[in-house]
Amino acid sequence: MSTDFDHIVIGAGISGLGAAHFSARRGLSTLVLESSDRIGGCLNSQHFETLGGFWTEAGGHTCFNSYGNLLSILDDLGLTDRVQPKVKVGYSLWKNGKRRSILSALHVLEAARSIPRIFREPKAGRGVVDYYGTVLGQRNYRDLLRHAFQAVICQPADDYPAEVLFRRKPRRKEVIKAFTFAEGLSTIPDAIAAQSSIEVRTEQRVSAIEPDGEGFRIRVENAGAIRCAALTLAVPPDAATALLPKSFETAREAIAGIGMAEIETLVLIFRTGDLELKPLAGLIAVDDAFYSAVSRDFLPDENYRGFAFHFRPGVLCREAQVARACAVLGVKPERVAAQSLVYNRLPALRRGHTDLVQRLDVALSGKRLGVTGNWFFGVSVEDALTRSRAESDRLFGV
Ligand SMILES: Cc1cc2nc3c(=O)[nH]c(=O)nc-3n(C[C@H](O)[C@H](O)[C@H](O)COP(=O)(O)OP(=O)(O)OC[C@H]3O[C@@H](n4cnc5c(N)ncnc54)[C@H](O)[C@@H]3O)c2cc1C
Structure with a gap:
């Protein structure tokens, strides 16, 4: 033929x-x-030409040295030597209008009692709430894990199949553990x-x-x-x-x-001097209009800071999204230096x-x-x- x-x-x-x-x-x-x-x-690294090309990720932001197939492609393209390490900054919870440490939501005794089950509980065929509620405890699932998983997959997490989250993969130890590129992914x-x-x-x-x-x-x-x-x-x-x-x-x-989950991702850029907020990797929202926010602080820039807020679809209009994100960051909406809205879609397994x-x-x-x-x-x-x-x-x- x-x-x-x-x-x-x-x-x-x-x-x-x-x-x-x-x-x-x-x-x-x-x-x-x-x-x-x-x-x-x-x-989708969103570049803002009016801000000297400063960029922030509107979607995927981190690759790891356990990504063997990706690394084989980067090897083919001569890109493996160009990976950029990410500065270590931490995630916080955003709960009841305040930033809190992740550990503040952990029920330590319940976790200690439950964790041995991880060696005997099968993952296959079970939803996230069933599996992680068993191996880390129901209260830990309700107060912490549910929100952390939702932050990662940008959608309700309870019925998501447990076996497709966090599969172990061998690492290429000569490559930086968590990386991006100078111009983004x-x-x-x-x-x-x-x-x-x-x-x-x-x-x-x-x-x-x-x-x-x-x-x-x-x-x-x-x-x-x-x-x-x-x-x-x-x-x-x-x-x-x-x-x-x-x-x-x-x-x-x-x-x-x-099914598919729809996500309204609002990217906001500020001049560094306009934010009092200490550098952070991002926020895991607890019962808010957004699932999570991811910052560009992992690759600091002397002039600008960027954030991607991943909003639940159809909850807030654009103006209200900007107002909510600015309130979370502790800055007035007038200080936004640039913004964009991106519609992301992820499978709802x-x-x-x-x-x-x-x-x-x-x-x-x-x-x-x-x-x-x-x-x-x-x-x-x-x-x-x-x-x-x-x-x-x-x-x-x-
Ligand atoms: C907010 C967010 C954060 C994430 N963070 C990370 C992370 O840090 N690390 C990580 O490893 N992963 C992360 N992911 C997941 C990862 O980025 C995605 O799962 C992956 O990039 C999806 O790639 P894909 O090609 O399968 O699908 P997509 O990227 O959705 O690509 C599908 C393409 O098909 C096109 N298309 C659809 N219909 C048609 C048609 N009829 N004809 C022609 N073209 C069509 C679409 O326009 C699109 O370009 C994140 C995802 C999101 C949304």
Whole structure:
């Protein structure tokens, strides 16, 4: 069959760009189609040109030396030596209008009594409230862990599958433990996409996929069709469900029920002198309109400080969000030097998710279609790339 590309990837988040990197390294002609006007998806370092290019992360902010698949890509791109260490600053709780230490919410005796259960309690098939309420105690879960988990996944956490949070991964000890880049984590998608072996097209919304001989015909809105021998979907589960062709009905049924959490991320920048607040990594909110706030203090700048407040959707209007964030930071809204609003989306996984993935994998077996994303092993950059690597090996051989 004559095709336009050996491999087309739909979605230019880190999952899709990782999938493209792995196939391009195999010498396959690779095209990435992205519906929005920018690449990177949830990796989104917001640069403010009016403030000398100062940036703050609106999405993912930290990578670790346990991210083996990511590090292999950074090695390929010559980026491993350019990682920047993060200054150690701590998280606090934001509760009842005050900053408090995390330890203030810990019930030490309950934790000491419960923790031995961690060696015998199975994680698989259990929700976060069930598992962590058992191994650290119900009061610790209610007063601390629930809010800490919500802060990480930016959505209600109780029914989230326990086994996809905090999986142990081997560390590359010669690399800094927690890192970013001088220009933020968008350096990673930008560098992958800049390779001459990968073509990336933005503002290309895929409207339909049709099987075409042994390959696929991809229909792009307001553009023609493109043919490929192999295809990888690297989009959120709702988009993947909508795009899977009719002949993949069993695959579609397996993932059709997976929900998405919407997050309204408000990025605020201040002149350093306008804030009295001591440097901090971020805030874990307890029952507030926002789940968490993450600062840029891990890479200090002499002129500016930046914060990303991850708000629950539809609770506060933009003006009220700015007012709430400023009240939390102890600064007047007039002092905001720059701001932006970013809509983030993360998968809302539920107990039993692993079974859905198994059903999907059975349905995909033997097909030239891969499905990847941050909704397989977990939500981190490395979880996404672990799936992209596995799908690449399945489609093109190890
Ligand atoms: C606030 C926040 C903080 C985080 N912090 C961290 C962290 O510190 N460390 C960490 O490891 N992880 C973190 N994560 C998680 C991690 O950043 C994400 O899970 C990961 O970047 C998701 O990558 P992805 O490619 O799977 O999905 P996405 O980034 O969502 O990319 C999917 C892409 O597909 C595109 N798309 C959708 N539909 C179509 C279509 N029909 N046609 C073409 N394109 C389409 C979208 O526009 C998007 O660009 C964080 C996430 C968030 C939101």
